[in-house]
Amino acid sequence: MLANQIGYYSLILGLLLSVLLCGVSIKDFNKTNKQVNQNILSLSFLQLVFVIVSFLSLIISFINSDFSNETVFNNSHTTKPLFYKISGTWGNHEGSLLLWLLVLTLFIFLFLIKSREQPKKYRILTLLFQQIIIIGFFLFVLMTSNPFNYLFPIPNEGLGLNPILQDPALAIHPPILYLGYVGTSIIFSSSLAAVTQNYVTKEWGQHIKKWVLVSWIFLTIGIMLGSIWAYYELGWGGFWFWDPVENVSLMPWLTLTALLHCIVVLERRVSLTSWVVILSITTFTLSMCGTFLVRSGILNSVHTFANDPARGIFILIFLFALIVLSLGIFFIFHKENNKSSNNFFWLSRETSILINNWFMMYFLSVVLIGTVYPIFLDVISSEKISVGPPFYQKLIVPFLIPFLLFMSLGPRLKWIKSKIENKNSLIITFIISVMLTFFIIKNLTADLLFYTVLISAAFFLFFTTLKELFIKKFNNISQTVSHFGFSLLILSILFNSILSSEIITNIKIGERYDYNKGEIFFKKIEERKESNFNSIIASFEIKDKNGKTIELKPEIRIYNQPIIITSEADIKTTLLDDKFLVMNLVKGNEYFNIRYQVKPFMVWIWISVLLLSLGGLMSLFKRKI
Amino acid sequence: MYGKKVKLRFVFLALILASVILTVFLVLQSLKENVVYFQSPSEIKSLIELNKKKIRVGGMVKEQSIFIDSDKVNFVITDFKNEINVVYKGAVPNLFAEGKGVVAEGFLKDKNYFTATKILAKHDENYMPPEVKEALGDK
Numbered sequence: 001m002l003a004n005q006i007g008y009y010s011l012i013l014g015l016l017l018s019v020l021l022c023g024v025s026i027k028d029f030n031k032t033n034k035q036v037n038q039n040i041l042s043l044s045f046l047q048l049v050f051v052i053v054s055f056l057s058l059i060i061s062f063i064n065s066d067f068s069n070e071t072v073f074n075n076s077h078t079t080k081p082l083f084y085k086i087s088g089t090w091g092n093h094e095g096s097l098l099l100w101l102l103v104l105t106l107f108i109f110l111f112l113i114k115s116r117e118q119p120k121k122y123r124i125l126t127l128l129f130q131q132i133i134i135i136g137f138f139l140f141v142l143m144t145s146n147p148f149n150y151l152f153p154i155p156n157e158g159l160g161l162n163p164i165l166q167d168p169a170l171a172i173h174p175p176i177l178y179l180g181y182v183g184t185s186i187i188f189s190s191s192l193a194a195v196t197q198n199y200v201t202k203e204w205g206q207h208i209k210k211w212v213l214v215s216w217i218f219l220t221i222g223i224m225l226g227s228i229w230a231y232y233e234l235g236w237g238g239f240w241f242w243d244p245v246e247n248v249s250l251m252p253w254l255t256l257t258a259l260l261h262c263i264v265v266l267e268r269r270v271s272l273t274s275w276v277v278i279l280s281i282t283t284f285t286l287s288m289c290g291t292f293l294v295r296s297g298i299l300n301s302v303h304t305f306a307n308d309p310a311r312g313i314f315i316l317i318f319l320f321a322l323i324v325l326s327l328g329i330f331f332i333f334h335k336e337n338n339k340s341s342n343n344f345f346w347l348s349r350e351t352s353i354l355i356n357n358w359f360m361m362y363f364l365s366v367v368l369i370g371t372v373y374p375i376f377l378d379v380i381s382s383e384k385i386s387v388g389p390p391f392y393q394k395l396i397v398p399f400l401i402p403f404l405l406f407m408s409l410g411p412r413l414k415w416i417k418s419k420i421e422n423k424n425s426l427i428i429t430f431i432i433s434v435m436l437t438f439f440i441i442k443n444l445t446a447d448l449l450f451y452t453v454l455i456s457a458a459f460f461l462f463f464t465t466l467k468e469l470f471i472k473k474f475n476n477i478s479q480t481v482s483h484f485g486f487s488l489l490i491l492s493i494l495f496n497s498i499l500s501s502e503i504i505t506n507i508k509i510g511e512r513y514d515y516n517k518g519e520i521f522f523k524k525i526e527e528r529k530e531s532n533f534n535s536i537i538a539s540f541e542i543k544d545k546n547g548k549t550i551e552l553k554p555e556i557r558i559y560n561q562p563i564i565i566t567s568e569a570d571i572k573t574t575l576l577d578d579k580f581l582v583m584n585l586v587k588g589n590e591y592f593n594i595r596y597q598v599k600p601f602m603v604w605i606w607i608s609v610l611l612l613s614l615g616g617l618m619s620l621f622k623r624k625i
Numbered sequence: 626m627y628g629k630k631v632k633l634r635f636v637f638l639a640l641i642l643a644s645v646i647l648t649v650f651l652v653l654q655s656l657k658e659n660v661v662y663f664q665s666p667s668e669i670k671s672l673i674e675l676n677k678k679k680i681r682v683g684g685m686v687k688e689q690s691i692f693i694d695s696d697k698v699n700f701v702i703t704d705f706k707n708e709i710n711v712v713y714k715g716a717v718p719n720l721f722a723e724g725k726g727v728v729a730e731g732f733l734k735d736k737n738y739f740t741a742t743k744i745l746a747k748h749d750e751n752y753m754p755p756e757v758k759e760a761l762g763d764k
Contacts, residue, residue: 236716358644365648365652369656384663385660385663387656387659387660388661391660395651504714504715505695505696506693506694564720566719584719586698
């Protein structure tokens with residue numbers, strides 16, 4: 001009860017502080033002092049504290065199962081383990097918006113203390129723009145999604161958290177993802193501030209690169225966690241479904257990656273200034289669009305908690321206001337920096353980065369159209385369609401070939417004007433890649449030519465970056481690590497999809513099922529009771545063609561609150577492959593529906609994404625040269 | 626005639642324009658081939674000519690209609706006006722049950738028989754795909 005009140009009033013105080021902060025910073029803006037007024041820092045800190053207090057009090061309400069709080073009532077239950085009571089705090093609409101606010105205020109505070117060498121006016125403007133976003137979200141939370149609504153009479157028991165969200169990977173997925181997703185707000189605010197101050201320069205590039213990196217690292221890892229969860233929890237055995245909800249997290253990632261590359265050009269060569277600003281604006285806009293699509297109930301998914309049209313309309317209006325504001329500022333204030341050097345040569349690092357950006361924008365358009373087109377068509381003609389994985393695969397996979405080749409060659413070029421060096425060794429590497437690929441896949445797939453070319457390109461990147469890692473002086477190791485991680489990612493995904501095999505059958509207890517490569521034996525089932533679910537644990541013995549037997553124990557859980565049946569896949573992971581078995585119950589029937597999959601190199605997909613973000617991390621902590 | 630910078634700009638603009646056109650063309654082409662339409666059993670009944678393309682059918686699983694043997698599942702999808710028989714080989718999601726909403730993806734054999742290649746999973750017992758909700762009308 002008390003926690004509820006504290007939480008609610010902290011939110012209101014936080015909003016008032018936003019208004020106060022805007023006032024104080026506008027006043028400070030025209031003063032002649034060189035540094036930002038210390039009060040502004042303290043106020044920003046205080047605002048962060050209020051949001052933290054509000055967030056903590058929601059967590060406390062969840063821990064105490066305080067069902068006088070509507071959010072807790074809707075999403076928690078007394079029998080739920082403590083860990084999931086806590087993670088339930090952000091596993092719902094209201095709580096996750098509070099997390100948005102937390103990240104927004106955290107980032108602006110960190111920005112203020114980390115940017116002391118930057119010009120004062122620029123810092124104040126960044127704060128102002130960020131406060132506009134923060135005020136928008138405070139209003140959104142307080143008006144449409146208050147996490148501290150009272151319920152009276154107080155219910156005895158809550159409705160419980162959707163069981164598929166009761167999972168360790170999903171408990172940390174939202175906070176990590178949000179640090180990246182909402183973290184892009186600071187890039188948006190500061191680029192607008194930089195445009196107004198005509199400060200899109202080398203120094204700004206160096207300073208904002210850190211923030212781009214931070215967002216990018218968290219976003220990458222956040223997407224990966226969501227993907228790992230989907231892999232073992234949803235029971236399809238895939239890790240990426242081109243579901244609209246996944247797409248909206250991928251879109252800001254694509255623009256952020258493009259931005260990361262562009263910032264390097266800005267940092268070195270002071271060119272592409274407008275493009276950098278446009279990318280910064282686009283990235284955050286895409287984050288907001290994602291929030292809109294997911295939260296308005298237009299897209300249906302596990303992320304859609306409640307369909308309240310008022311929420312959708314609020315975000316939509318806010319989104320348009322931000323777009324109009326940012327474009328207005330961009331067109332009024334932006335001046336092309338004429339100091340930038342005119343000399344331009346086709347064969348240079350700049351061109352290769354532009355090519356990277358071209359590909360990123362292409363991938364972005366494909367994903368954007370695939371996500372948005374069905375919605376438009378529904379609105380215009382009320383025809384229901386869905387755009388499935390083949391659409392994306394067909395448009396993206398072929399373009400990976402030139403993308404990978406450019407990625408192998410691009411980083412070897414020098415700035416301004418360059419020649420390709422060590423042509424011979426490149427050619428040798430290329431020939432090795434092609435031959436290796438040919439030997440590996442000649443017996444595997446029908447589409448030999450296409451895959452040979454594609455995998456060769458991936459191997460080419462793999463070997464060139466690997467070589468660089470071993471013999472080059474370590475001046476650009478972070479980039480090499482990331483690119484190496486990317487080549488590994490593509491290779492593992494390709495081999496994974498070509499070599500995966502699956503068997504689906506309906507089977508009774510005690511039955512054996514023979515397939516051409518082995519035998520599945522359904523030994524027995526056991527039942528077990530946990531605090532918030534009953535489970536049926538099955539034992540399967542699977543013999544492969546070499547006579548090796550493994551035992552897998554998939555589980556069916558019947559949660560009591562809410563009553564939902566979930567399947568827990570059992571996965572045996574080795575460096576070479578994952579053996580994945582999931583079982584489903586068909587009501588009132590003695591048959592169990594099982595799906596057994598062998599997925600080669602699965603673990604390498606996760607490892608390579610970690611390598612990709614490790615590169616970012618190394619770049620973040622790189623000593624200044 | 627023109628300065629180097631102007632020429633460069635021109636080349637750049639031309640490149641961007643060309644790639645935009647290429648992108649739009651590719652995307653539209655691919656959309657045409659890979660879009661899956663959603664239809665209710667009643668809409669299928671009123672079809673004049675049978676579509677060979679992959680579609681999705683949604684509605685309720687009719688009570689007492691699920692039959693399972695070792696390699697396939699048979700059931701009936703109904704929107705309470707019309708119904709269609711479905712044959713499915715593959716993994717069945719957990720929330721697939723009689724009297725619950727379902728979306729099946731696959732091919733029409735004729736107006737009464739549908740061969741499903743995929744049954745879509747749902748995440749939540751209260752959740753009803755919007756297409757199904759609409760297909761079922763007010764029920």
